[in-house]
Amino acid sequence: MPGNRLTDEQVASFARLAIEGIPREFPNKPSNVLTGPESVLEPRQIHPVFYGSFDWHSSVHGHWMLVRLAKTSPDAPVIEEVRELLHQQFKASDLAAEAAYFEKPSNKSFERMYGWAWVLRLATDLRTWDDADARGWAANLKPLEQQIVSLTKDYLPRLTYPIRTGVHPDTAFALGQTLDYARTVGDTDLEATVVGYCREKYLADLDYPLRYEPSGEDFFSAGWNEADLMRRVLPAEKFVEWLTDFLPRLPDEKSLAANALVPAVVSDVTDPKLVHLAGLNLSRAWAQNGVLAALPDGDPRRPLLKRSVAAQARAGLDYVFSGHYEGEHWLATFAVYLLTQVGAPH
DSSP, X not given: OTTSOOOXXXXXXXXXXXXXXXXXXXXXXXXXXXXXXXXXXXXXXXXXXXXXXXXXXXHHHHHHHHHXXXXXXXXXXXHHHHHHHHHHHOOHHHHHHHHHHTTSGGGTTTTTTHHHHHHHHHHHHHHTOOOHHHHHHHHHHHHHHHHHHHHHHHHGGGOOSOOOOSSTTOXXXXXXXXXXXXXXXXXXXHHHHHXXXXXXXXXXXXXXXXXXXXXXXXXXXXXXXXXHHHHHHSOHHHHHHHHHHHSTTTTOTTTSOGGGTSOOOXXXXXXXTTTHHXXXXXXXXXXXXXHHHHSOTTOTTHHHHHHHHHHHHHHHHTTSOOSOHHHHTTHHHHHHHHHTTTTOOO
């Protein structure tokens, strides 16, 4: 469950999925814009670091997961192998090429903002890790990190309406990661941009319709992501008030749609879209856990959320090791994010 120390066996199991996936170039799902015949290249030629794990963002967060495991479980036997792989991957010249990719006009919206969010989460963990290797890797990542920060500062003022969806483009998830990063590195301008955007776009939200979630291939809850974001934005007392307006049915389990609290069932783990629902269980668990941690003792919503977090976590973890690449190339990241309580208030 969230907050429990991972065993060496768990660390090895999660790490193994990324160790095997990161160098695996095919199958691959590119999302780049082809501007001419010269754009038709193999994934490794386009992205010298983040070419494997089926797609760019999964590669980024697979690398993050390895960093997170090495940082939180440094003595696990598998970490020596993890460090060797990260040394191979985090070369300055290759990461500079990843940063340069975004300089072309046709690439400025590439992986916006889901992939961007994972780059900033990777940077956050590297920057806060007191380790000689990590300091070197963080320095090598800096050009890509700065590129993403610049793109974010340019994009948010133009995003008239936040994107509310259960898949990659969800704005609330990305802003939560971005805000954690900004506060960690002391980028007050980025922090002010994100906080200002959240107050303008989300503060007045009322009676969010959780009853319409989930859709058939969600791996996020747009509603729970928003709540997890706003507990980062608002002072504690204001957040409690905001949550009451945002989810007024939350204290009453009977009047709240069962789908909001009951784990999703995955009908086919070999279907790359349907298996998204396994990730939904994990992401709802971490978002609800973040909200739970932000509520004061005695809040009537706490028992219900606590039960839901446990149920969502158990259900999501059951799908991580399915033996099918459709889920195994990314689900371990969501599991580690949940179990190591990333971004949760303490």
